[in-house]
Amino acid sequence: MKLARLTAAAGLLAVLLFAPGLRADTLDRAGLVQELCGDAGAMGRAGTALVATAASGSAEDRAFAAPLARAVIDRKLGCDDAGAVLDEGGLDAITRMPRAAAGTPRSPLLSLKNRPVFELADAAFALRGAPAVAQRAAALKTLERRPAQIPEGLLDTAAAAESDAGLKEQIDTLAQTAALNASDPAARIRAIGRVAENPSRRALTRIAALESDPAYAANPEFRAAVDAATARIERGIALGDTLATLYNGLSFASILFMAAIGLAIIFGLMGVINLAQGELIMIGAYVTWLVQQGLRVAAPALLDWYLVLAIPVAFLATAAIGIALEALLLRHLYKRPLMSLLATWAVSLFLVNIVRVVFGTQNMQFETPFYVSGGVPVIGDFIFTWNRMFAIAFAIVTLALTWGVVRKTPLGLNIRAVTQNRDMAACIGIPTRRIDMMAFGFGSGLAGLAGLALSPIYSVNPQMGQNFIIDSFMVVVLGGVGTIAGTVLAALGIGQINVLIEPLWGAVAAKVIVLLMIIAFLQWRPEGLFAVKGRRK
């Protein structure tokens, strides 16, 4: 009993579901061709029928009707006594069987009023049926010119069938525009609500355009909907902009942190400012590039993972340079920190020029693996981009690594001991020279990692290190020597202040203000945010 009722219900449901489809199937093919050969009024009716077919006809009907619309526009439809032929006497228009034209065929001419209708129909057919993306995109361009005439449902079905993501998005946008311009006020209000769901500057322009619509003055409901949508979109944009600023600030701070942390450790330990730190960053980026090129030759399947595979290589290469620098040069200069400035500058000059001679001055080309390309649109115009996320995540990992090494390893314990009191550390048997060398290597390796993290965001060339070096000095000066927490806070502060000021007064003003703030800050705390408790050198 129960089963029978269920079956009946399912059958009824099926009938209800398929009924519209069945009804749309009934395209009167002969009548359509006859009207196409008729007078202007008949042709107009035929055009409307074509548009309807394009929107809701079955696949066969659309395949049948699409050539007709094109043929009328191109004047390739020949009306003769037996009906009509396509392609100047190739095929019969109704049966699509080869036949010769009976008598002299007459090509109907579209009136000015009917032409747009046929063009619309042609574009609608092309949007749903054309094989090439370019053809569908061209059809969409035609439709965009008359959003109000687009039949309901056409764009939704076309968007559902569309395989190209970019074009699909454009179709959706047009569908919204069409709905906004629909004749039914309730549909328009619904469309306004839907547009407001995804606030962006584009959505705002579209809604703002409605304020000059006659309905805005006439229909209070419409007006309220538009105003509410505008307010909602503006809120969304403001939120999105704030988030985007914070996000950019965070990614800039991550870069600053990675550039500065090695500098801070070295400065805290030995009182040496390494002016070649920016060049070590540059070397890190070039090593990453070399790893990419190596993978291209040796293992193309792993090419996408070059950013990950380059991590140990970049770290070890720059750490080796750092250790060599310490052992050959800086070892002799610890009592003369000002001379070590000049010596490390000489090294930076050397590195910049050797890279320039070997690789040239042009920007290096990097692959963009899938995990650093694109992003997720969040709200307003804020896009959560993966390349910046990569830098942020990388900085967090670097921070954890540095913290782990400094706090949890014997090397870190020794580094902290020597930083606090070199002579006393030496007295209790810590090999201070060895610690210096290891710490210098560690700090240089961190610079190399910074270069790696930079490579998906910034352009990589021999000069790139100089863009970061002064900012990262400021981080060290502000944060205080040799403290990880100070470096993190200072990097976050300088990064955020930079991006907050930049849109207001420009990048230069941001740098000026940051410098003035640091100088003022040093009046209050000359040793930076977190001064290490130890003897002043």
Add this chain to the structure above:
Amino acid sequence: MMRLGRNGPIVLLTGLILLVAVAMPALSGTSLEVSRYLANAIGQLAAFAVLAISLDLIWGYLGILSLGHGLFFAIGGYVFAMYLLKHSFVVTGTVPDFLQFMGWKDFPFYWAGFDFFPYAFTVAVLVTLLVSGIFGYVSFRSRVGGVYFAIITQALVYVAMLLMFRNDTGFGGNNGMTGFSVLFGWQMGTSGMITALAAGSLAVLALVLMLCRWLVGSRFGALMLATRDDEIRLQTLGYETLRLKLIVWCLSAVIAMVAGMLYVPQVGIINPRVLSPELSLEIAVWVAIGGRGHLVGAVIGALLVNAVKFWLSSAAPDIWPFILSGLIVLVVLVFPNGLMDLAKFRLTRPMGPKRMAEEIGEARP
């Protein structure tokens, strides 16, 4: 510790400078005439030597390294360029390029009066004193010194460079200022003018050299050296080192500013590149190579390095950075007092690191 009594080298050097200054105009017209290129190069070298003296005064005698002396050099250069442009405009009616480029009809208001040199000079001195005074006061008061001071001065000159790169500041933007045609009413670019500028620069160099020699030889100079060697002890003895440091710092800035004024009419252009941190670092390199703490050394270092640079930048521009970095490494590792170390060696014992350490007298770690 340097011996204060020895005047031989400095008198010799000053005499030589003055001799060249007199000989260049005297020889013009004869068969021994100095070529325009050489005269111009000598004039520029003299400006650089003045710049080196200014840094040596603060670094060599007070132990404060500034990596931002390009800022004061640029103040002098920019003000002199403004004077030249305004003067040329008044005399010949030439509208400066940057005004046309920006589409401005008239000079910005702060250019008023710059065609009158004494006013321009006063402005340059006041701006230099203001910038160096405020910056020096806040830094020395909070005991910012050593590497910190060097880094912050470098940031200062870098920020100034970014500022001057902007086109809307009214100072020529990234193209800078050029097209000077008239100086003190005379046509620029003639042989006579080039020689006169070079001779004038040499004369100023000699004057600055003598002035600084007198300063460091005086009681004040002894206090400077005492501050450099042990500031805390000097303070304990009751001396106020803040004022002393500030005076020397401002004086050094003004000398650098004068060097900028000598430099601009001879190269015929000024742009924000003079504010790049590299130039300021290079000044320190000249002094280090010549021997800091010796006025003669600073002058010789500036002359030598820049002469090689002039020669190489036309002969083999790619090699110059490598030579410069090699020179710096050599100086900081082997000759901590620069060329002055060479002068001290008597070639009786073989030169080894041990003897070097002895003769240099600087404690090695």
